[in-house]
Amino acid sequence: MSNYNIQEMIQKNKSNKGAGFEKLIPVxxxxxxxxxxxxxxxxxxxxxxxxxxxxxxxxxxxxxxxxTWQPYSSEPEFGIWALVMGTLKVVVIATIFAVPIGLxxxxxxxxxxxERAKKIIKPILEVLAxxxxxxxxxxxxxxxxxxxxxxxxxxxxxxxxxxxxxxGIMIIPMIASLSEDAMSSVPNSxxxxxxxxxxxxxxxxxxxxxxxxxxxxxxxxxxxVSRAIGETMIVSIAAGSTPNASLDITSSLQTMTGFIVxxxxxxxxxxxxxxxxxxxxxxxxxxxxxxxNIISQWVSKRFREEY
Amino acid sequence: MANIKEKxxxxxxxxxxxxxxxxxxxxxxxxxxxxxxxxxxxxxxxGDNHALQDINLTFNKNEISAIIGPSGCGKSTFVKSLNRxxxxxxxxxxxxxxxxxxxxxxxxxxxxxxxxxxxxxVFQKPNPFPxxxxxxxxxxxxxxxxxxxxxxxxxxxxxxCDAAIWDEVKDRLHENALGLSGGQQQRICIAxxxxxxxxxxxxxxxxxxxxxxxxxKVEDLMQQLKKDYSIVxxxxxxxxxxxxSDTTAFFYQGYVxxxxxxxxxxxxxxxxxxxxxxxxxxx
Ligand SMILES: Nc1ncnc2c1ncn2[C@@H]1O[C@H](COP(=O)(O)OP(=O)(O)O)[C@@H](O)[C@H]1O
Ligand SMILES: [Mg+2]
Numbered sequence: 001m002s003n004y005n006i007q008e009m010i011q012k013n014k015s016n017k018g019a020g021f022e023k024l025i026p027v028x029x030x031x032x033x034x035x036x037x038x039x040x041x042x043x044x045x046x047x048x049x050x051x052x053x054x055x056x057x058x059x060x061x062x063x064x065x066x067x068t069w070q071p072y073s074s075e076p077e078f079g080i081w082a083l084v085m086g087t088l089k090v091v092v093i094a095t096i097f098a099v100p101i102g103l104x105x106x107x108x109x110x111x112x113x114x115e116r117a118k119k120i121i122k123p124i125l126e127v128l129a130x131x132x133x134x135x136x137x138x139x140x141x142x143x144x145x146x147x148x149x150x151x152x153x154x155x156x157x158x159x160x161x162x163x164x165x166x167x168g169i170m171i172i173p174m175i176a177s178l179s180e181d182a183m184s185s186v187p188n189s190x191x192x193x194x195x196x197x198x199x200x201x202x203x204x205x206x207x208x209x210x211x212x213x214x215x216x217x218x219x220x221x222x223x224x225v226s227r228a229i230g231e232t233m234i235v236s237i238a239a240g241s242t243p244n245a246s247l248d249i250t251s252s253l254q255t256m257t258g259f260i261v262x263x264x265x266x267x268x269x270x271x272x273x274x275x276x277x278x279x280x281x282x283x284x285x286x287x288x289x290x291x292x293n294i295i296s297q298w299v300s301k302r303f304r305e306e307y
Numbered sequence: 308m309a310n311i312k313e314k315x316x317x318x319x320x321x322x323x324x325x326x327x328x329x330x331x332x333x334x335x336x337x338x339x340x341x342x343x344x345x346x347x348x349x350x351x352x353x354g355d356n357h358a359l360q361d362i363n364l365t366f367n368k369n370e371i372s373a374i375i376g377p378s379g380c381g382k383s384t385f386v387k388s389l390n391r392x393x394x395x396x397x398x399x400x401x402x403x404x405x406x407x408x409x410x411x412x413x414x415x416x417x418x419x420x421x422x423x424x425x426x427x428x429v430f431q432k433p434n435p436f437p438x439x440x441x442x443x444x445x446x447x448x449x450x451x452x453x454x455x456x457x458x459x460x461x462x463x464x465x466x467x468c469d470a471a472i473w474d475e476v477k478d479r480l481h482e483n484a485l486g487l488s489g490g491q492q493q494r495i496c497i498a499x500x501x502x503x504x505x506x507x508x509x510x511x512x513x514x515x516x517x518x519x520x521x522x523x524k525v526e527d528l529m530q531q532l533k534k535d536y537s538i539v540x541x542x543x544x545x546x547x548x549x550x551x552s553d554t555t556a557f558f559y560q561g562y563v564x565x566x567x568x569x570x571x572x573x574x575x576x577x578x579x580x581x582x583x584x585x586x587x588x589x590x
Contacts, residue, residue, distance in 0.1 A: 114397075189434040193496070196392060197447040197503060198424035207450065212437045 047286060050279035057273050063280060067245035069254075071263075071274050078277055080284055082243035086160075086253040087288075090235055093164025093249065094171060094228045099221055101168075102175025106217075109176070110183035111205050122177070129173040137237030140166035145238065158240025158252035166238065167231050171224035178223065182216020183209055215303035222296035226289045232257040256285045341368040343507060343537045344389060349403035351384060353396060358384050360562040362403075366554070371529060371538045373548035373569065376558030377589065382541040383431075385558065386509050389539065390426040391419045407507075424451065427505035431512040433492035435484035435499070440467075440476050443484045443495055447503035462502050470498035471528050490521025497528065501536075508532065510540040514547065526551050545585055549573050557581045 066079025240252030351359040
């Protein structure tokens with residue numbers, strides 16, 4: 001027997017702990033959690049109320065049907081499609097560029113790369129994901145645009161291709177890394193099942209691993225597209241500030257985010273239609289990312305595979 | 308304990324001899340035995356771990372060849388060598404020959420895909436693809452270029468029938484195979500292996516994850532399949548080996564201690580270690 005009475009010591013320490021503090025913990029945690037919930041509600045409230053104010057002044061129908069965005073003119077016209085088209089052009093180019101490359105990288109990392117190669121490449125991807133977007137914008141206007149112009153002189157300084165490609169580069173790591181996670185979580189026994197039937201590695205990858213990981217892959221793409229829709233700095237620097245709904249990808253345009261940056265950093269008088277239009281555009285932008293979010297949740301529920 | 312390390316292998320040559328099969332003590336039937344797999348001084352290393360040492364075994368056509376032994380003795384490694392699945396482990400190195408129908412499977416002109424199309428495998432843990440039952444079974448034929456729906460329908464039905472699971476799943480062929488019970492999943496995996504009409508089926512402890520009723524079903528199934536296929540089955544259930552197999556090889560610490568008719572291994576083994584193992588004195 002030891003010289004100490006452990007049970008006695010435990011009892012003594014227990015009484016010192018203070019049961020009151022223990023009871024306070026959930027309350028404190030609830031308050032902390034509420035902060036983020038309240039912030040979200042506050043932002044949504046502002047967006048909605050100010051947007052309503054905008055629609056009090058300007059035509060609701062015009063906003064959603066017109067493709068002309070001329071907020072400064074003496075007869076201002078607020079047709080959101082001009083800005084939506086700008087956003088879509090950049091997003092579509094970015095997606096077309098980033099999805100094959102991101103998926104290719106994911107396939108390589110998950111199915112082909114040695115542990116060593118993986119150890120080197122994954123951190124590089126993470127660094128790429130950590131570069132501030134202003135640096136990407138800088139890269140677009142100083143390197144990508146001149147390079148594109150050297151290929152085809154019809155491209156103007158501000159254009160959708162350069163911005164789209166660089167937004168694409170920005171979202172590649174996200175697609176690659178999340179898709180790689182999804183593919184790596186497919187158990188090896190599933191691959192062995194396929195290889196054991198005489199399928200090649202490539203057949204196994206495309207016919208078994210990709211379908212099994214499809215929900216994670218789609219979710220990664222949806223998330224990356226949301227990111228591209230909300231991307232601001234690159235498009236502000238490289239896409240221009242000319243709202244238009246044309247399909248031309250070689251000339252200047254403006255995205256929803258680009259417009260918001262331009263006006264908030266400029267001179268919108270408080271209480272003017274221009275000022276309130278910010279909130280209507282913000283609301284539209286929010287709807288876009290909200291829908292993407294819903295899609296992503298639906299997809300991961302719909303295609304989830306249980307092992 | 309000293310002699311347990313000693314590597315004296317007793318293997319009676321079981322190829323090209325005759326098996327005297329006594330049916331209820333009546334008349335003796337003679338069956339010509341034709342070897343399907345033969346290994347010559349086969350050795351395998353995982354890095355520095357010499358996992359298989361000088362394996363010389365012969366398995367015959369239309370027989371069930373059982374491999375028994377304590378865990379870690381190299382049973383899985385050996386059976387995965389027969390279809391070269393073991394090479395998926397990057398540090399694996401092999402030496403010696405494995406002849407499949409007299410052809411060395413490590414020869415360049417023989418691709419692993421060809422080999423695995425001939426030598427199918429059923430794994431320890433049921434591993435159906437996260438696809439429908441139909442797509443699971445049709446997977447092999449499809450990978451090998453069979454596209455016609457009529458052919459696939461027929462192959463799927465036949466394979467599921469042969470795997471004794473058709474009646475249980477015929478009304479839900481397009482449901483996800485992962486929704487089935489473990490025993491059903493394992494029979495789907497057997498059906499999937501049968502669908503490419505292989506020559507040999509390797510089974511690595513196919514019933515160890517199953518309940519007793521499913522186990523009995525799979526064992527009965529193996530007896531049925533023996534008519535058309537040659538089966539190599541790893542088991543660490545001794546009763547199972549005794550019940551289903553024609554020959555049994557006892558592996559111990561990476562080498563074959565004894566290989567003989569199952570009856571001999573279980574009733575009259577030559578090596579003390581075999582006797583100790585089959586009588587349950589160690590394992
Ligand atoms: N993937 C692997 N990498 C390294 N060593 C392995 C691997 N698989 C098995 N081994 C080793 O090979 C030996 C035999 O293992 P295994 O064939 O799985 O035995 P059994 O199936 O009889 O239980 C063991 O010593 C084990 O540690
Ligand atoms: Mg094993």
